[in-house]
Amino acid sequence: MxxxxxxxxxxxxxxxxxxxxxxxxxVEQAHALCIPTAQWGHPMxxxxxxxxxxxxxxxxxxxxGLGWASLGLLELTALPTVDRDRWVAWVRAADALLxxxxxxxxxxHWLRASGLADLLPELTDTVWVGVSAGSMVLxxxxxxxxxxxxxxxxxxxxxxxxxSVFPHLDLFPxxxxxxxxxxxxxxxxxxxxxxxxxALRVVDGRVDxxxxxxxxxxxx
Numbered sequence: 749m750x751x752x753x754x755x756x757x758x759x760x761x762x763x764x765x766x767x768x769x770x771x772x773x774x775v776e777q778a779h780a781l782c783i784p785t786a787q788w789g790h791p792m793x794x795x796x797x798x799x800x801x802x803x804x805x806x807x808x809x810x811x812x813g814l815g816w817a818s819l820g821l822l823e824l825t826a827l828p829t830v831d832r833d834r835w836v837a838w839v840r841a842a843d844a845l846l847x848x849x850x851x852x853x854x855x856x857h858w859l860r861a862s863g864l865a866d867l868l869p870e871l872t873d874t875v876w877v878g879v880s881a882g883s884m885v886l887x888x889x890x891x892x893x894x895x896x897x898x899x900x901x902x903x904x905x906x907x908x909x910x911x912s913v914f915p916h917l918d919l920f921p922x923x924x925x926x927x928x929x930x931x932x933x934x935x936x937x938x939x940x941x942x943x944x945x946x947a948l949r950v951v952d953g954r955v956d957x958x959x960x961x962x963x964x965x966x967x968x
Contacts, residue, residue: 749868749908750875750951753883755915756944757810763947764814766958770875770949771843778843780816785824786847786881789854789897801848811846811879819846824855827862836867842874849880849915852890853900859885865906880915883948887912891931909950911938917962918943925964932966939966 750770758764764775771778784801787793800806802821804813812819820838822845827835839845847855859865868876876886884890888907891914895903912935914928928941940948945961957963 749871750873751886751909751949752875752877753886753909753913753948753950754877754879755883755913755917755919755942755946756807757879758814758877758947759810759944760960762958762960763945766947766949766956767814767875767877770951773843775814775816777817779818779820779841780812780844780846780877781820781822781838781842782812782846782848783822783824783882784848784850785858786850786852786855786885788825789851789857789899790849790881791896793850798848808848811848811877816844824858824862824864827864832863839864839867839871839874844875844877847876847878847882847885849882851895851897851900852881852884852905853895853903854897855881855885856905857897857899859906868908883915884913888937889935891935893927893931893934909955910953911940911955913948914939914941916944917941917946917964928964929966935966940964941966 784798801808885905886908916923932939941964943961946959946963949956
């Protein structure tokens with residue numbers, strides 16, 4: 749897959765340019781599926797925020813409100829009850845998967861349980877656009893700081909990339925650079941702290957930072 753890992757979505761022209769480059773076509777010609785599943789695992793999310801994501805209301809306008817040719821909804825918790833051939837065809841037809849935030853461990857659970865995680869390596873031309881937990885879930889670990897789902901066995905996630913992500917830098921009082929430093933020390937591996945104006949573009953394992961804001965790589 750081609751990855752665009754963000755904290756707040758496609759929030760500036762540089763990130764949008766990176767998205768268009770990954771898609772190989774204008775956003776207006778691309779078809780996307782939006783995945784709200786991570787929201788159900790986080791205590792600050794619920795029906796209203798999930799509806800806002802699907803309806804492209806702020807702040808989700810920076811992901812689902814970009815002018816896609818079409819938007820579909822892919823709810824991972826439903827997939828085990830749907831014939832696999834049906835939903836796999838939906839996923840393969842999409843140019844992009846728009847994966848919203850929430851709790852990354854809950855999202856990880858349902859990526860595994862639904863079978864979508866097993867399909868990801870085959871989606872070589874598909875662009876994964878993650879916001880917050882939707883980005884973090886592809887990393888090896890998210891750190892206990894970001895585990896909100898009571899059913900999480902630990903902080904491990906998919907590990908499709910070899911670095912971890914600290915999102916929302918400076919957005920919340922708790923998401924300071926000092927907090928990111930402590931978090932990175934616990935993670936013990938490569939990591940990035942990124943703000944809402946930063947994205948990590950990953951193609952064939954190569955990471956490019958696209959930013960009009962504040963970010964930091966650990967270790968420095």
